[in-house]
Amino acid sequence: MKTVSIPRHVFTVIASVSLLAAAVSAQAANWRGWNIHPDGYPNTEALEAFSEAVAERTDGRVTPRVYNNAVLGDQSDAIEQTRNGALDFANFNMGPMGPIVPETDVFSLPFLFTDIDHMHRVMDGEIGERFADALESKGLVVLSWFDSGARSIYNTQRPIRTPEDVRGLKIRVMNNDLYVQMMAALGGNATPMAYGEVYQSLTTGVLDGAENNFPSFESSNHYEAAGYFSLTEHLIIPECLCVAKSSWDALSEEDQEIVRDEGMKASELQRALWVESSEESRQLVLDAGVEINEVDDKQAFQTLMEPMYEEFIANNPGTGELIEEIRAAQ
Structure with missing residues (x-):
């Protein structure tokens, strides 16, 4: 049998490809998401839709999974876990956010908003962007704002x-x-x-x-x-769909656009489901x-x-x- 000699640089290329594949695999090793609500709740449905769409549109590069019913800890713990990257994304109410982002305490003032539509106008506009900047400075990237009635x-x-x-x-x-x-x-x-x-x-x-x-x-x-x-x-009180800044920064620009786009769609779905759920x-x-x-x-x-x-x-x-x-x- 004739022996075939394989040049050393070929082994180098093979090794590089293997390392790249391992890196891609590691990047797709599941985003963990925190959610306080049970199955079937409007927020839960929106988070599940967000997770499925992100996984599909990124071809599995980002594979979110939502953990419901606060099984990963209470909200105060989850905020800290998301800020330090132990959790990748979450749906947080702004009520308990004050100790981390003091600006958000304004939302806890009674009768601040005249009605739900007023809250939506505020959070979807320039004022909401300012609050998003404040949260990002503390390690939480806001994708969109949810309703909480x-x-x-x-x-x-x-x-x-x-x-x-x-x-x-x-x-x-x-x-x-x-x-x-x-x-x-x-x-x-x-x-x-x-x-x-x-x-x-x-x-x-x-x-x-x-x-x-x-x-x-x-x-x-x-x-x-x-x-x-x-x-x-x-x-x-508004709620956010937030991503850990460390998880966000690890994304390519393409995947950031996908995640943000699906975050906005999740907000639209959550708000529509909220109206239906409230009436029911x-x-x-x-x-x-x-x-x-x-x-x-x-x-x-x-x-x-x-x-x-x-x-x-x-x-x-x-x-x-x-x-x-x-x-x-x-």
Whole structure:
């Protein structure tokens, strides 16, 4: 048999190709995404669609996978994990973002937005870009802004029609000092608590109520314990679809364009699904016997928030102008 001599440079080329293939494979070794919501939730559906589209359009170079129900930790932990690159992407509510990006605390001021459409106009415009820049400086690249509806108070005791109806109630709030101040201004006893503990606390009387939107109220089964849902609509808080800056910077320009484009599409889908889900959830809890009431005089609630606004502006120079910009956004 004749022996064939292979030049040394051929081995070098083969080795280089193997290393390149390994590098490509490593790059496609799955993006891990954090999500607090359950299967079927509007945000979950949008994140799943985002993941599938990104994987397909990048030919597997980026392969996102969403982990639902906060199985990778609570939101505070997930924010840190995403900032340091342990997680690659996530859907975050701006409520608990204040300790990392103080500018976002403005979204936790009650009655900042007049309605959902107003919030969309603000976040999709120049003001939203400024907030995106602030988040990126802390390691979170914003692809788009999600909806989280309007938060209202629900409880086990009575309808809330005036601030006086809140007095003495133990109400769960997210872990943010502004929410504690808000509830105290209404005469309630604010109780910061992990979301997963609320259902049992409502059934055992540890809590009298909580505050959230219709899809969360329904999907968490809180309506089984809390029979009164009052449309205070006191908070409208945007959410982001964010990518870890380290993961973003590792992408080619082509893949960055794909990921950002699919992030925008995910926002459009999430917002559309949110409207449908809110209507469906409202009808479901109504059929289950929950009493839902409008709040005719929201100004009475807003008036009690004025000292809170004054203190916030005094403690955060420059926010007065920002608040006026947000309120004036068309």
